[in-house]
Amino acid sequence: MIDGRLRVPESVKPGEPFEVRVLILHPMENGFRHDAAGREIPVHIVNKVSCTYGGREVFSVDLGTGISANPYLVFFVRAGGSGVLKVEWIDDAGERGSASANVNVG
Amino acid sequence: MKRRHFFASMFLPLAARAQGFRSPADASKWIAEVTGGATPEKAGIELEMPQIAENGNAVALHIRVTSPMTADDHVKAIHIFAERNPRPRVATFHLGPEAGRADVTTRVRLGGTQNLTVLAELSGARWRVAAQNVLVTTGACLDEGSL
Numbered sequence: 001m002i003d004g005r006l007r008v009p010e011s012v013k014p015g016e017p018f019e020v021r022v023l024i025l026h027p028m029e030n031g032f033r034h035d036a037a038g039r040e041i042p043v044h045i046v047n048k049v050s051c052t053y054g055g056r057e058v059f060s061v062d063l064g065t066g067i068s069a070n071p072y073l074v075f076f077v078r079a080g081g082s083g084v085l086k087v088e089w090i091d092d093a094g095e096r097g098s099a100s101a102n103v104n105v106g
Numbered sequence: 107m108k109r110r111h112f113f114a115s116m117f118l119p120l121a122a123r124a125q126g127f128r129s130p131a132d133a134s135k136w137i138a139e140v141t142g143g144a145t146p147e148k149a150g151i152e153l154e155m156p157q158i159a160e161n162g163n164a165v166a167l168h169i170r171v172t173s174p175m176t177a178d179d180h181v182k183a184i185h186i187f188a189e190r191n192p193r194p195r196v197a198t199f200h201l202g203p204e205a206g207r208a209d210v211t212t213r214v215r216l217g218g219t220q221n222l223t224v225l226a227e228l229s230g231a232r233w234r235v236a237a238q239n240v241l242v243t244t245g246a247c248l249d250e251g252s253l
């Protein structure tokens with residue numbers, strides 16, 4: 001499992017966009033580095049991050065090798081009512097990770 | 107093999123690998139490919155990133171697209187292109203009215219001093235573009251040992 005962190009505000013106003021911060025712990029190997037023995041380290045990156053609110057996709061990102069190690073993403077989501085915000089990520093080896101948080105709207 | 111060909115074959119890989127010798131990928135070609143030939147408007151995108159980055163491994167990038175983000179008028183996608191990166195397509199963000207704000211932040215790798223181009227796809231097949239030059243003192247894509 002790929003570890004990560006998710007932060008949302010404790011409470012938000014209905015219909016007001018709130019900030020979502022995501023940090024994924026991943027080396028994001030770009031395929032241009034070499035190990036101590038001089039062998040090429042193959043590309044190994046998180047290539048998809050998606051965010052659902054109440055089970056519905058509201059935001060997603062396709063990542064390439066140009067995203068820094070330990071990808072950090074900040075974006076906004078607008079909610080009419082309280083619900084669960086879930087962020088999921090997957091890398092090119094098929095390994096996954098996720099984090100979720102309750103959003104109190106009111 | 108002719109002597110000059112031998113020398114060329116010896117030095118070409120080196121030159122190609124050295125930072126700065128790589129010719130930039132054509133951003134206008136990429137724009138045409140993504141937009142399907144539409145001409146993007148040069149307005150409505152705010153790019154916030156350092157003009158000088160000491161370390162190309164993690165350059166903070168904040169993109170804001172002016173949009174009401176309603177069902178009829180919203181930003182659908184934001185594409186990032188780094189012309190001097192070995193793989194210039196950095197990332198694509200997909201969003202919609204549920205985002206409420208077309209405002210994204212991330213950290214990017216830059217292989218050297220270059221123009222970073224951001225393309226926004228809006229509802230109604232409208233496009234916007236913005237670019238900024240970043241001076242990178244130490245490019246990404248290098249082994250730690252060679253720094």
